Amino acid sequence: MVDAFVARLKDEFSFMRGNLLVLLVSWTFFYFSYALVGPFAPLYIRELGASPFILGLMGSVGSALLCLVRIPGAYIADRYGRRDIIIAMTYGVALSYLLYVLAPDWRFILIGIVIHNLCLIYQPALQAIHADSIPPERRGMGFAASHVIPLIPASISPMIAGFLVEQYNLVEGMRIAYGIVFVCSLAAATTRAFFLKETLKTSERIRLEGLGTAFKESIGAIVEAWRFMPRSLMFLTIVMLISAFQEPMFHLFAALYARDVIGVSSVEWGLTNMALMVAMLVAGLPLGKVIDVIGRRKSIILGFLLLTPSTVFFILCRFFTQLLTIYVVFALGAALRGPAFHALQADLTPRDKRGRVMGVIGTLNILVTIPASTTAGLLYQRNPEAPFALAIILGIAASLIVILLVKEPERREA
DSSP, X not given: OHHHHHHHHHHHXXXXXXXXXXXXXXXXXXXXXXXXXXXXXXXXXXXXXXXXXXXXHHHHHHHHHHHHHHHHHHHHHHHTOSHXXXXXXXXXXXXXXXXXXXXXXXXXXXXXXXXXXXXXXXXXXXXXXXXXXSOGGGHHHHHHHHHHTTHHHHTTHHXXXXXXXXXXXXXXXXXXXHHHHHHHHXXXXXXXXXXXXXXXXXSOOOOGGGHHHHHHHHHHHHHHHHHHOOHHHHHHHHHHHHHHHHHHHHHHHHHHHIIIIIOOOHHXXXXXXXXXXXXXHHHHHXXXXXXXXXXXXXXXXXXXXXXXXXXXXXHHOOSHHHHHHHHHHHHHHHHHHHHXXXXXXXXXXXXXXXXXXXXXXXXXXXXXXXXXXXXXXXXXXXXXXXXXXXXXXXXXXXHHHHHHHOOOOSSOOO
């Protein structure tokens, strides 16, 4: 019985090797360290002098830069290959965190955001090499595993962060946490440098003098890539854009709402985010299997059915135990919707056009967060409940589009 279970487990995860394993190891470093700072970053930046509006504006600046660099990034991924740009820019991301450690006020954080997002030019290449490394019939499980496995060590990070903030105060505790992010980011970059293999065979190498031309050519390539999209992928992209517009409302302002309105302590907020990660860790892989069994479209719908009503309860929440329960439901919804989005996107996109198509979708997703972050900041400054009320309306609209207009392909792309 035990031998049969072990054999089944080995078979289920037999695809996790090579580049996919390298990415999982590097993401483990990133997840652990990002989970330290993520829950408290908006509070840290506000403590350094930023208002909710400035906080939203900083998010918009970061999104605008990321959107800008993804245009040549998508082109580079399909012309020059994935590996070299991933490695070089991962080191750049690591170095940007030194500014977060040393920042005397929010302006230094803004400089760090600028450097960090410019270095994320490698994102289309990373998305493409990730999709290249997962067999088509295992994409639901593959994307879920990629999200869940790095959460294993990261699940304790929010509690550690809560302790650091409680022990050393918000600013000093976060400086220590960002120092850990810097070290872990260097470790992730080095792992990729030693073990990541190229998946796109090309004799060309990235030349700095050619990036200006590449930028111009990539505009045309993005327009061309949009034409490749089947009808369902276009509507799926619209749904992903709506979801992307919602993201800054939670990423930037849930922490402020939890402290300002619900009134939780640093340790309680750390525990809440720890519960979110543990729930995603426990449910993520089984739900990844569910995505492969019931289909991507049904999984996305079910994800929205968990996320949207829970946002209503988040607005009404006034106690720590209520918040804890809501975040567990958030985790289940995200563990279904996110991997299903990525799996269906890969199913609908030919391999040789995947870098450009994913670049288009990723760029558009980031583009909508530019006004979303600033809008959320303005709304929060007027009424802390307003950004989340808007998120509920958007969630309902996105659910209806999936139900009525998104279809799964008869044959999944390799």
